[in-house]
Amino acid sequence: AQKVTQAQTEISVVEKEDVTLDCVYETRDTTYYLFWYKQPPSGELVFLIRRNSFDEQNEISGRYSWNFQKSTSSFNFTITASQVVDSAVYFCALRPISGGYNKLIFGAGTRLAVHP
């Protein structure tokens, strides 16, 4: 099965707190890509990161960091020192590459509310 699970439906934090959004995926493929997208209230999906299955290096971009662990099939996303502008729905997505499978499989999303 090809599946993405974001177990946290909603998270509420106070500004400046760190927050981690969990993402667990399932795939039979050995080659795949993982993505994170942000969807603010305006609705437009904002691309945050892409990671391929052969690159397990963690990545940091400003206040954002990602922890990819193939051993646990997880691709977690951490926001450090959260800000009100981080309030949005965050989606993790999987794209298996082998077999000509072109679809992006989205998780259910995690709604993050950052309060002042």
Next chain:
Amino acid sequence: GAVVSQHPSRVICKSGTSVKIECRSLDFQATTMFWYRQFPKKSLMLMATSNEGSKATYEQGVEKDKFLINHASLTLSTLTVTSAHPEDSSFYICSARGRDRASGEQYFGPGTRLTVT
């Protein structure tokens, strides 16, 4: 680069009418475009995959006669909701796949909010 536009951004129509939504890749050629539907507080559900010059591939459970997709050029795909009903009210998002096909990175449009009264 890699900008995708959708038009209209919002549309309200009466039950029984048809609505056309356009998806354009503005600065790149998109051989493949995708149409998603998103209900309030839900995830994106892929409706169909559209390849330029060929018929769209619909996901299971999506009525192809109700959701007509045309991908006539490398920069334009259209979704027509025919005989719309209130249950078709939703947020429709398109995406276009860029040149780096291997990564599968998709560039998303801003979405179209359809309300059927």
